[in-house]
Amino acid sequence: MTHQLSDAVASLSGVGPAKQKGLAGLGINTIADLLTYYPFRYDDLQVKDVNEIADQEKVTLKGTVASEPVLARFGRKKNRLNFRLLIEHDVYMVTFFNQPYLMKQITTGQPIAVYGKWDAKRSSLTGMKIINPNNADEAFGSIYPASKAVKQTTIRKLIKQAYDDYADAITDIMPAPLVDKYRLLPRRQMIHDMHFPPSQEASAAARRSATYEEFLLFQMQMQALKQEDAATNGIAIHYNNDRLKAFIKTLPFELTHAQKRVVNEICLDLKSPKHMNRLLQGDVGSGKTIVAAIVMYAAITAGYQAALMAPTEILAEQHANNLAKVFAATDVNVALLTGSTKPAARKTLLAALAAGEIDLLIGTHALIQEGVNYHRLGLVITDEQHRFGVNQRAAFRQKGGQPDALAMTATPIPRTLAITAYGEMDVSEIDELPAGRQPIQTTWVRSNQANNALDFVRQQINAGSQAYVVTPLIEESETLDVKNAEALSANLQDYFGPQIKVGLLHGRLKPEEKDAQMAAFKAGDIQVLVSTTVIEVGVDVKNATIMMIYDADRFGLAQLHQLRGRVGRGSKASFCILVADPKNQQGIERMQIMTQTTNGFILAQKDLELRGAGDVLGVKQSGMPEFKVGDPIADLTVLQVAQQDAHAIVQQPDWQAKPEYQALAQYLKVKLAMVGTLD
Ligand code: ADP
Ligand code: MG
Numbered sequence: 001m002t003h004q005l006s007d008a009v010a011s012l013s014g015v016g017p018a019k020q021k022g023l024a025g026l027g028i029n030t031i032a033d034l035l036t037y038y039p040f041r042y043d044d045l046q047v048k049d050v051n052e053i054a055d056q057e058k059v060t061l062k063g064t065v066a067s068e069p070v071l072a073r074f075g076r077k078k079n080r081l082n083f084r085l086l087i088e089h090d091v092y093m094v095t096f097f098n099q100p101y102l103m104k105q106i107t108t109g110q111p112i113a114v115y116g117k118w119d120a121k122r123s124s125l126t127g128m129k130i131i132n133p134n135n136a137d138e139a140f141g142s143i144y145p146a147s148k149a150v151k152q153t154t155i156r157k158l159i160k161q162a163y164d165d166y167a168d169a170i171t172d173i174m175p176a177p178l179v180d181k182y183r184l185l186p187r188r189q190m191i192h193d194m195h196f197p198p199s200q201e202a203s204a205a206a207r208r209s210a211t212y213e214e215f216l217l218f219q220m221q222m223q224a225l226k227q228e229d230a231a232t233n234g235i236a237i238h239y240n241n242d243r244l245k246a247f248i249k250t251l252p253f254e255l256t257h258a259q260k261r262v263v264n265e266i267c268l269d270l271k272s273p274k275h276m277n278r279l280l281q282g283d284v285g286s287g288k289t290i291v292a293a294i295v296m297y298a299a300i301t302a303g304y305q306a307a308l309m310a311p312t313e314i315l316a317e318q319h320a321n322n323l324a325k326v327f328a329a330t331d332v333n334v335a336l337l338t339g340s341t342k343p344a345a346r347k348t349l350l351a352a353l354a355a356g357e358i359d360l361l362i363g364t365h366a367l368i369q370e371g372v373n374y375h376r377l378g379l380v381i382t383d384e385q386h387r388f389g390v391n392q393r394a395a396f397r398q399k400g401g402q403p404d405a406l407a408m409t410a411t412p413i414p415r416t417l418a419i420t421a422y423g424e425m426d427v428s429e430i431d432e433l434p435a436g437r438q439p440i441q442t443t444w445v446r447s448n449q450a451n452n453a454l455d456f457v458r459q460q461i462n463a464g465s466q467a468y469v470v471t472p473l474i475e476e477s478e479t480l481d482v483k484n485a486e487a488l489s490a491n492l493q494d495y496f497g498p499q500i501k502v503g504l505l506h507g508r509l510k511p512e513e514k515d516a517q518m519a520a521f522k523a524g525d526i527q528v529l530v531s532t533t534v535i536e537v538g539v540d541v542k543n544a545t546i547m548m549i550y551d552a553d554r555f556g557l558a559q560l561h562q563l564r565g566r567v568g569r570g571s572k573a574s575f576c577i578l579v580a581d582p583k584n585q586q587g588i589e590r591m592q593i594m595t596q597t598t599n600g601f602i603l604a605q606k607d608l609e610l611r612g613a614g615d616v617l618g619v620k621q622s623g624m625p626e627f628k629v630g631d632p633i634a635d636l637t638v639l640q641v642a643q644q645d646a647h648a649i650v651q652q653p654d655w656q657a658k659p660e661y662q663a664l665a666q667y668l669k670v671k672l673a674m675v676g677t678l679d
Contacts, residue, residue: 004031004169005030006670009030012161018149023150031166031169034158034159036191036210043058048060055121058115061087062087062111062114063111065109065110066083067108069106070083071100077098079097079098079100080096081097081099082094082095083106085114092123092124093124094125095125095126099127102127160196171187171663173213174187177660182209185209190206207629210630211631215642216646218423218627218642219639219645220664222423225423232402234272235378237271237304238271239267244301247330257432258432259430262428262430265278266291266406267295276406277404278428279428280430282410283565284565285568286432292406296379296381300332304376304377305356305375307361307381309363309364310363311383313511315383317515320335322540335358335360335361337367341366350371353373355375373399376401377399377400378404380406411558420643438573440564441575442564442595442598446579447550460546461496465546466528466529466541466545467529468531468544468546468547469549471550488550492528496528501526502526502528505532540569546576547567547574547575548576552591553580553583553591556607558603561600578595593606649664
């Protein structure tokens with residue numbers, strides 16, 4: 001039997017049902033998925049000059065062993081291996097913890113290269129491993145997003161194995177004219193060099209090709225959807241205008257002008273028989289959710305069902321709770337479906353959904369899974385659109401009907417950029433905040449002043465407020481995040497004493513534990529909520545007036561802005577405290593701009609100017625769609641070029657039949673056929 005990239009990962013030796021399930025959790029189902037599961041960074045094992053190293057940076061130092069290694073034991077089972085390393089005319093201490101066997105590899109007078117973490121104050125290196133700099137495979141350490149079920153070493157091993165077994169099956173999919181034009185690498189080499197780059201240059205070249213490939217495939221899918229939209233009719237949703245007006249009157253506030261304008265724009269789309277494909281942008285707190293509620297209500301008055309999809313369970317639950325209240329006085333039947341909905345409840349719910357008894361279904365990816373059948377789906381809204389893949393829209397289509405689609409994104413990006421990034425959608429903007437909002441005052445302190453900031457937090461809490469304290473997510477190690485967050489909450493509990501209750505929220509908690517923490521915070525039983533960024537979006541507790549963010553320089557501007565948007569939601573004055581010791585000028589500028597403006601559009605613009613690839617935690621929350629390789633901000637021009645190229649391709653009559661596009665057309669066909677079976 002021939003090897004095919006569409007083979008299941010289970011065809012690799014050593015991948016049983018458990019591992020297969022873990023890999024599926026990372027979005028890896030096939031060999032192709034595994035081969036394009038690229039490292040999100042490389043531990044740079046290139047040798048570095050001592051003068052250029054920042055404190056705590058991971059580096060390789062190369063020199064000569066200048067003293068006999070000394071092994072010291074301490075504690076019951078611990079030991080420390082010390083030796084001096086001579087680099088040019090200076091001597092540095094190198095320490096390995098609990099790796100006594102390295103002794104053999106350290107010989108006085110011999111050259112050596114050590115990879116480890118630099119301590120600038122002590123001018124010493126905490127060694128992690130001894131490397132052989134002449135060995136290409138060792139010169140770069142690929143780091144993959146891992147999970148509890150699938151460890152870093154497992155992913156590396158499987159990718160190596162998959163490459164060895166399947167390299168021959170990797171064929172080119174990029175059209176030859178574009179390969180020539182942009183000097184793209186052959187796909188096999190590109191995949192090889194993404195995982196096992198022989199040099200920094202090779203790695204950069206591979207990433208360049210992979211970025212273009214990813215963007216072109218994305219834009220081709222967008223064009224395909226667009227062509228389908230043009231070729232078929234959508235539905236004309238004839239809503240009941242009187243009922244809609246009456247419903248708006250029941251809201252506890254007057255809509256802003258901007259909200260009224262976008263409601264009108266969306267309602268016009270609903271009435272029209274053409275497919276609605278619209279992006280709704282608005283800064284945090286601008287009131288997108290209520291706009292969503294109004295237009296969903298409109299669709300429901302016309303006898304259609306509406307679906308609202310959110311990226312996380314916490315968000316979906318919160319929407320469900322809020323909307324249940326908003327619709328309490330109406331006959332709208334609201335239901336929630338997530339991954340943790342119990343099988344029995346799910347079964348009942350799905351039957352009611354198929355029978356048309358549920359008007360509004362709120363949930364996560366669970367909404368587009370197999371077996372979820374709608375009676376008469378008319379409108380689909382996705383919250384935090386950038387967190388979803390390209391396929392989610394196509395997946396809703398396969399649920400039947402031709403539902404109108406509205407995507408909401410909380411971080412506004414410039415209109416032209418939005419159109420490129422989201423494949424030529426129509427764009428509505430809420431460019432106004434509800435009246436009576438207090439501005440959020442933002443300060444930046446260095447970590448040695450954090451205690452002063454905490455004293456301020458204590459005062460505010462004593463005056464009746466509540467605070468969020470956020471620590472960053474470290475992508476490669478969920479365990480470390482949890483440890484960080486746990487340690488911080490314990491420290492804060494110590495610091496504040498027993499009168500103030502400190503809670504803890506992180507991704508490892510069970511859904512019901514998360515709920516319990518959130519509920520306690522909402523109820524005011526907890527005054528300080530320590531969290532990893534799981535609270536980043538949408539959470540709404542009006543009494544919370546302080547957002548304190550540790551290691552704030554590890555976040556992008558857009559993400560900081562999102563976090564800050566969690567406070568200032570009531571009428572009390574609110575504060576955002578950034579704790580950070582930025583290591584470079586760019587980091588300092590990011591902290592400064594945060595203290596100067598709360599305008600999301602200005603921040604988005606600044607983000608574009610300031611961002612270099614790889615120095616912040618991904619593009620989450622940037623308002624741009626998330627890609628695996630390409631960075632839609634840093635590589636924006638590539639995204640734009642790919643859009644033009646995709647457009648030019650589909651303009652050619654019968655392009656699928658041309659030899660240069662066959663591989664691409666085939667690839668897209670297979671990809672589209674798999675939609676809906678993936679999630
Ligand atoms: P977004 O989703 O855009 O971040 P939300 O829809 O969560 O914003 O709205 C933020 C808060 O403002 C909510 O508590 C909501 O009830 C309230 N709100 C929305 N629109 C208005 C308005 N026109 N006037 C006053 N408050 C509003
Ligand atoms: Mg919202």
